[in-house]
Amino acid sequence: MADHNSNNPKNTNEVSDPGRRSFVKNTGIAVGGVAGGALLGGLFSNRSKNDSNSNSTAGKGSDKEKRYEEARMYFTRLADFAILEQAVERIFPEDDNGPGAIELGVPYYIDKQLAGPYGSNVGDYRQGPFIGPKVAAADSSLDRGQIFINGLRAMDAESQKRFDTNFAKATEDQQIEIMTDFADDKVEVKGISSKGFFSLLRSTTLEGAYCDPLYGGNRDMKGWKMKEYPGAISSYAHMIEEDEFVKMDQVSLTDYQPK
Amino acid sequence: MVKTLDKVDAVIVGSGWAGGIAAAELTKKGYKVVGLERGKAQKREDFVGAKDELRYDVRKLMFQELHKETLTIRNTLDETATPNRSNDTNAINGTDTGGSGVHWNGMVYRWLPTDFEMHTKTVEKYGEKIIPKDMQLKDWGITYDELEKYYDQFEKTAGISGEPDPLRPGQRSDDYPTPPMKETDIIRTFTKAAKELGYHPYRIASANLSETYTNPDGETINGCVYCAFCESFGCDFGAKSDPIATVLATAYKSGNFELRNHAYAVRIVHENGKAVGIKYVDTETGEEFIQPADIVVVAGFTFTNTRLMLLSEIGKPYNPKDGTGVIGSHLTAHQRNLTHTRVRGFFDEKKFNRYAGAGALGVTMDDFNVEQLDHTKLDFLHGFCLRTSQRGDRPITNNHVPADVPSWGKEFKDKSIFYANRRIDVQQQNGALAWRENYMDLDPTYTDIFGDPLLRVTSRFHDQDRNIVRYAHQRGKELLEQMGADHITVPEITEETEFDKTSLSDHTGGGVVMGDDPETSAVNNYSQVWDMDNLFVVGASSFPLMGSSNPTGTVGALAYRAAEGMIKVLENGGGQLVQQGATAKA
Ligand SMILES: Cc1cc2nc3c(=O)[nH]c(=O)nc-3n(C[C@H](O)[C@H](O)[C@H](O)COP(=O)(O)OP(=O)(O)OC[C@H]3O[C@@H](n4cnc5c(N)ncnc54)[C@H](O)[C@@H]3O)c2cc1C
Ligand code: SF4
Numbered sequence: 001m002a003d004h005n006s007n008n009p010k011n012t013n014e015v016s017d018p019g020r021r022s023f024v025k026n027t028g029i030a031v032g033g034v035a036g037g038a039l040l041g042g043l044f045s046n047r048s049k050n051d052s053n054s055n056s057t058a059g060k061g062s063d064k065e066k067r068y069e070e071a072r073m074y075f076t077r078l079a080d081f082a083i084l085e086q087a088v089e090r091i092f093p094e095d096d097n098g099p100g101a102i103e104l105g106v107p108y109y110i111d112k113q114l115a116g117p118y119g120s121n122v123g124d125y126r127q128g129p130f131i132g133p134k135v136a137a138a139d140s141s142l143d144r145g146q147i148f149i150n151g152l153r154a155m156d157a158e159s160q161k162r163f164d165t166n167f168a169k170a171t172e173d174q175q176i177e178i179m180t181d182f183a184d185d186k187v188e189v190k191g192i193s194s195k196g197f198f199s200l201l202r203s204t205t206l207e208g209a210y211c212d213p214l215y216g217g218n219r220d221m222k223g224w225k226m227k228e229y230p231g232a233i234s235s236y237a238h239m240i241e242e243d244e245f246v247k248m249d250q251v252s253l254t255d256y257q258p259k
Numbered sequence: 260m261v262k263t264l265d266k267v268d269a270v271i272v273g274s275g276w277a278g279g280i281a282a283a284e285l286t287k288k289g290y291k292v293v294g295l296e297r298g299k300a301q302k303r304e305d306f307v308g309a310k311d312e313l314r315y316d317v318r319k320l321m322f323q324e325l326h327k328e329t330l331t332i333r334n335t336l337d338e339t340a341t342p343n344r345s346n347d348t349n350a351i352n353g354t355d356t357g358g359s360g361v362h363w364n365g366m367v368y369r370w371l372p373t374d375f376e377m378h379t380k381t382v383e384k385y386g387e388k389i390i391p392k393d394m395q396l397k398d399w400g401i402t403y404d405e406l407e408k409y410y411d412q413f414e415k416t417a418g419i420s421g422e423p424d425p426l427r428p429g430q431r432s433d434d435y436p437t438p439p440m441k442e443t444d445i446i447r448t449f450t451k452a453a454k455e456l457g458y459h460p461y462r463i464a465s466a467n468l469s470e471t472y473t474n475p476d477g478e479t480i481n482g483c484v485y486c487a488f489c490e491s492f493g494c495d496f497g498a499k500s501d502p503i504a505t506v507l508a509t510a511y512k513s514g515n516f517e518l519r520n521h522a523y524a525v526r527i528v529h530e531n532g533k534a535v536g537i538k539y540v541d542t543e544t545g546e547e548f549i550q551p552a553d554i555v556v557v558a559g560f561t562f563t564n565t566r567l568m569l570l571s572e573i574g575k576p577y578n579p580k581d582g583t584g585v586i587g588s589h590l591t592a593h594q595r596n597l598t599h600t601r602v603r604g605f606f607d608e609k610k611f612n613r614y615a616g617a618g619a620l621g622v623t624m625d626d627f628n629v630e631q632l633d634h635t636k637l638d639f640l641h642g643f644c645l646r647t648s649q650r651g652d653r654p655i656t657n658n659h660v661p662a663d664v665p666s667w668g669k670e671f672k673d674k675s676i677f678y679a680n681r682r683i684d685v686q687q688q689n690g691a692l693a694w695r696e697n698y699m700d701l702d703p704t705y706t707d708i709f710g711d712p713l714l715r716v717t718s719r720f721h722d723q724d725r726n727i728v729r730y731a732h733q734r735g736k737e738l739l740e741q742m743g744a745d746h747i748t749v750p751e752i753t754e755e756t757e758f759d760k761t762s763l764s765d766h767t768g769g770g771v772v773m774g775d776d777p778e779t780s781a782v783n784n785y786s787q788v789w790d791m792d793n794l795f796v797v798g799a800s801s802f803p804l805m806g807s808s809n810p811t812g813t814v815g816a817l818a819y820r821a822a823e824g825m826i827k828v829l830e831n832g833g834g835q836l837v838q839q840g841a842t843a844k845a
Contacts, residue, residue, distance in 0.1 A: 091667040097676050118318065125329040125344045127705060138345035138760070176668065183667070202667050210654035211313040227679045229614050229654045232310035234495075235484035236615035236651075243444050245610035245680060257308035 069216060070108045074115035074145060081107060082168040083152040088205045090175050098226040099219075106208030109217030110148070113204065119145035134185075134193040137200040142191040144200065151197030154189040155182065212253045221250040232256035261538065261547040267291045268829060270537050270552035272524040272567070275358025276811060277798040277818045278558035279502035279510070280413075283476065284822035286513035290829060293550055294510075295522040295539050297327075297559075298355030302503060306493030312653040316491040321362045323352040327523070327542070328707040330562060332760055334719040336579060336696060342705050342713065348760040349595050351491075352560060356520065357502040359560070359765055360811070364490045364618030364650065365466030365499050367419050368808035369410050369816075372403035372430070373629050374690070377641075377804055385634060391723060394640075395589060395693040397803035400775030400837070401784035406816050407432055413815030414464070417500035418472035418480050421464025426625045440469045440483065445611050445683055446622045449647045452741035458626040463646060464812075465619035466500035476509040487651020489618030499618065522548075524563075525709055527555055527571040527794065534794040540709060554793045554825055558818070564800035565699045565770030566714040574771075574781050574790055579696045579717070585781045587700050589693040589769035590718055591805040594762035597720060597728050597752065598691065601684040602735035604744030605661050610680045613652040621648030627734055628807050629690060639727040641690030644808045645734055647683055654679070661746040685738050687731030691805035694721055699770050718758045725752050766810050768802030773817075775837070783837035785824025786817060792833050797821045 075081045085107045094100030101107070113119060121143045130141035137147055152167075158178050159167040167175060181187050183202075185195035208217030210224065212232070218224060224231050230248040234256065239246050268290035271278045278294060285292050314320050323329075329350065331340035343350045353359030373380045378396040381389065390396055411432055414421075421435040439462035446462075453460040467483040474480070481498040489499060497504060510516035519541075526538040528549055536551035557564050568574055568586045577588035593599060623646035625631065632642050658675040659682060665671050702715035732749045739747045774780025777789035782801055788794040797818050799810050806813065824836050 092672055093669050095669060095672060097673060100672075121345070123318075123324060123326055123346065125325045125342050127342070129704070131341050136348075138343075138347050139341065179667075205667075206658060207313055207317060207655050212311055214311075215313060224654060227654050227676050229652075229679065232488075233486070233615075235486055236612070237441075237484045239612065240441050240443055240485045240615050240620075242612060243447075246612055253308070253311060256310060 070105070072111055074111045074119060079156075079166075079168075080149060080152050081111070083156055083166075084110060084148070086168045086175055087152065087155065087179065087201060088208070090172065090179055091202055091205045092209050099222050101205055101209060103219065104209050104223050105217050105219040106205055109208030109211065109215055110204050112216050113207075114145040114148055119143065133191055136196040137192060140192040140196065147192050147197055147200060150190050150192065151182075151194070151201065154187060154194065154197075155179070158187055214253055221252060224250045261549055263549045263551065266536075266551040266553070267293050268552060269293075269554045269556055269825065270295065270550045271556040271558055272537055272563070273358060273557070273559040273798075274356050274502060274507060274518055275353055275558065275560065275798075276360040276502050276506070276815055277560075278556065279357070279360070279506035280416075280815060280818035281556050281558060281795070281797060281822050281825060282510040282516055283506035284819070285825060285829075286510045286515035287476075288826055289513075289515060291515050292510065292517070293552070294516065294518040295524050295537060295550065296356055296518055296520050297523045297542070298353075298520065300518075300520040301356045301361070301493070303493070303497050306495055309492055309495060310486070310488045312655050315362070315488075316653060317655055319346040319351065319491065321353070321355060321491065321493065322346050323350065323354045325350060326708075329713060330763070331702040331705050331713050331715045332758075332763075333715070333717050334758055336717060339704075340702055340715045340717070343760045343763060348763070350760070350763045351765045352562065353765075356518065357507065360502045361493050362491050363466070363501075363765075363811065364648075366619040366621070366648070366809045367414065367417070367421070367464045367466055367812045368644070368806075369430070370403070370806035370808065370813050371628060371630055374804065374806045375399045375401060375403050375406065377692070381640065389634060389640070391721070393695040394723070395695060395803075397589065397693070397772070397774055397779065399773050399784065399803060400780070401773070401820070403430070405784075406820065409816035409819040410812060412819045413812060416474050416476065416505055417466050417815070418468050418474055419464050419466060419500070420469035422462050424461050424625055425459040426628075426631065435464060436474075437469050437472050440465050440467060440617065440620050441485070443612070443616070443620065443649050445613075445647060445649050446620070448683060448742050449622050449685070449738070452738050453622075453624055456738065456741055458624050460622050460624045463619055463621040463623045463648060465617070467617040467619050468498055468500060474505060476505070477512075478505050478508045480504050483617050485615055485617045485620070485651075487614060487616045487653070489616075490650050523709070524557075524559065524567060525570070525711060527557065527567055527573060529571065529573060529791065529794075532791060534791050554795065554828055556795045556797060556821075556825065558797040560798055561767045561770055561800045562699075562714050564796050564798055566701070568771055568781070568796065569701050569714075570711055573788065573794070576700060577698050579698050582695060585772070585779065587698045587770055589772045589803045590697045590699055590716065591691040591693050591768050591802065592718075592762075592764045593688060593691060593766035593805055594720070594724075594758060595764050596756060596759070596762045597724060598687070598689055598766075599764070600728065600732070600750040600752075601686045602732050602739060602750070603659055603748045604683045604685070604739035604742060605678050605746040605748075606681045606683070606743070607745040611683070613649065613657075613680045613682065616649035616651030618650055619648065620650065621646055623808075627731065637726075637730065639723045639730065641692060641727065641804075642807055643687040643689035643727060643731045645685060645687055645731065645738065647685055652679070662748040683739065683742060683744065685735035687728065687735060688808050689727045689731060690807040692723065693769065693804060720756065720758055725754075725756065728752055766799075766805060768799040768805050768810065771796045771800040772803045773801035774803065777839055783835070784820065785827075785836045786821035787824050787828070787836055789835075789839070792835055793828060795821050795825055
């Protein structure tokens with residue numbers, strides 16, 4: 001059994017680097033402002049240049065292998081996606097344990113979820129009357145995709161109001177302050193309580209960090225490795241009685257499912 | 260145009276344990292049975308490779324499709340109920356072939372003798388005065404001793420793996436058919452602490468079988484491999500006892516059974532005090548049918564059972580204002596934000612293999628159950644089991660941290676990773692007793708896809724419910740202290756802790772309750788409707804209370820009892836099986 005102790009920073013090359021954060025802030029400036037073609041062009045070249053030490057979604061490893069499955073499927077505005085990136089990273093930040101939400105692919109995971117039936121509440125009971133407006137996500141007359149749009153834009157508006165800057169460009173502390181007020185239900189969001197939006201944001205972030213990588217999150221099973229969670233193991237019968245902790249290599253459904 | 264089909268001996272709504280048991284017993288006797296199941300067809304092959312937490316546990320793929328039908332919810336009579344819209348909020352009702360019995364954990368308990376005679380035993384011991392105003396205690400019209408052989412039959416059909424409860428000597432006619440599951444470090448730690456405190460721990464009886472087993476009907480269930488994808492999943496290995504592997508297989512084998520999927524029952528059709536059949540909609544084609552039968556069995560779980568009785572206007576709807584009527588009364592549950600809470604112990608120095616496990620792998624004790632307690636010294640009636648189980652923690656849903664840690668951000672991430680495998684939880688499962696204004700009726704506003712009113716749940720918590728859980732939490736805390744936990748979080752139960760959509764539970768009972776008096780009960784102890792001799796309503800809907808452990812052992816036992824009654828009615832060409840007002844002898 002391999003010993004993947006990803007709690008030990010020496011075993012990873014993911015040590016946090018303040019330079020990376022400021023790069024993300026810079027992309028925030030570009031996309032949060034008037035995103036003209038020139039600016040965007042600059043952003044993209046910036047990204048590829050900075051691939052090796054970038055904390056953005058197009059992050060590590062992608063210089064070797066292009067992720068064709070990573071382009072926006074639900075979010076139409078890059079600015080909204082940039083807010084999402086920052087927000088999920090604040091919920092699940094990169095640290096000594098390992099990668100944060102961005103590097104795990106969480107923003108694209110959420111984008112894909114919102115583009116599918118989950119994002120438009122296909123499985124839910126949708127008949128009115130709705131009780132709104134300050135409700136939990138499940139009770140909102142907005143579908144989950146709309147909740148994200150309204151919520152993320154409300155975060156941006158709050159940042160403009162308080163700090164005179166876009167959310168994606170605000171400092172980490174400013175972002176955390178805004179998100180804390182969302183979590184505590186202190187902000188107005190159309191069609192939902194800010195707490196309702198925040199808890200959806202939090203739960204989908206954790207989903208993206210720890211889902212099977214087939215969904216586009218938990219990239220390279222790095223979420224599972226941090227948590228020493230083995231994944232789709234067929235049987236624990238041989239070790240279930242052990243007193244000592246047993247570390248295992250991670251197995252994804254791609255490896256597991258019989259063909 | 261409703262098309263009337265050829266008559267059969269019995270039509271059964273629902274293919275879960277309750278409906279499946281009826282189907283097996285009737286078809287073994289040679290009766291022709293049609294089962295109606297609203298959900299899709301599924302078999303063991305569908306579960307191979309299903310180790311996907313997001314799809315099954317988080318998105319709840321195997322649960323009821325709420326866009327077709329849901330419940331509405333309110334706390335009190337003067338509120339407007341709102342629909343439970345999404346499975347995000349725990350509305351975990353089964354659907355598809357096999358019902359909830361396919362994605363259950365498989366913890367199998369027998370309820371206590373006191374449960375079946377709750378009113379009599381309470382009054383005997385403490386006098387009528389101990390019963391709070393507006394609490395509704397009832398006897399079931401059947402005793403534990405009478406029901407014992409049916410418990411035994413269910414356990415043998417399902418091949419249950421277990422050992423006897425040391426506090427209940429003489430209550431079993433036979434051993435469990437298979438030995439207990441393997442013991443883990445967590446189980447050993449709990450057991451040791453419990454014994455040091457003078458308690459009587461024993462292994463949770465499990466439908467995740469400890470070894471490969473062939474049941475009396477000839478169906479084989481494999482031994483569990485502890486794969487940790489059990490609760491909310493179908494078993495990858497055919498090792499969890501479920502209706503597909505057991506009773507439905509037996510029914511098919513007889514050649515007398517047909518299960519129709521996508522068949523949504525909308526009415527019990529009846530004429531002149533006799534059930535005629537079931538009206539259903541084929542949701543794939545939109546066609547409406549009536550399936551006539553000599554006996555009609557409704558086994559669609561508590562909510563459907565109650566709703567079909569109300570929609571079909573059988574029996575007298577319960578009126579919470581004056582306490583008259585029956586259908587809809589005695590709603591009780593193990594609510595998820597109360598009974599399903601856990602005291603969590605975090606260990607800084609000790610790691611457990613929490614990612615490994617099985618649905619019903621655990622240890623339990625009854626030292627605080629109703630019969631062990633002196634209620635004159637307590638501010639609640641009934642009692643609880645205390646236990647720990649190791650289901651195999653999956654990473655999306657298990658991010659528990661000690662109480663002072665925030666729920667997101669740097670510290671959360673660090674601690675949720677650190678403690679991922681450093682935890683033991685103690686959980687209580689308490690008895691839930693009925694209250695006058697907790698009941699079910701039809702919603703005045705919201706409807707299902709067929710235009711029929713949804714079922715409305717009116718329920719609130721009382722001091723009794725909160726007090727019992729608070730007391731249990733303290734016992735759980737003591738156990739974790741004894742185990743040496745470094746941090747212990749006790750859930751806060753405040754006056755604001757109230758029944759809501761997140762509390763909806765797969766352990767909900769009542770609505771079509773059992774008893775020995777037709778004035779105060781809907782069915783007799785064969786689950787036969789008092790007012791309609793050829794109609795049987797089977798499942799947790801008959802519970803006048805929710806016992807202090809998981810319900811399915813009791814659902815199974817009552818279903819075997821009911822099947823015996825159905826066969827009697829078919830053999831005798833009808834008639835009431837129980838003399839009204841008198842407790843039947845089994
Ligand atoms: C995640 C989970 C874990 C559980 N773990 C345990 C456990 O460890 N121990 C325990 O004792 N219990 C457990 N339970 C509860 C247990 O599953 C139920 O008590 C049991 O399955 C009830 O059986 P039933 O046959 O009465 O109902 P169900 O299994 O709900 O079957 C009812 C069937 O009727 C069908 N139906 C309903 N309405 C209609 C309609 N109108 N027309 C046609 N068909 C209809 C449904 O689709 C369903 O298939 C668990 C439940 C869940 C959801
Ligand atoms: S833990 Fe056992 S019973 Fe449960 S799904 Fe896995 S093999 Fe089946």
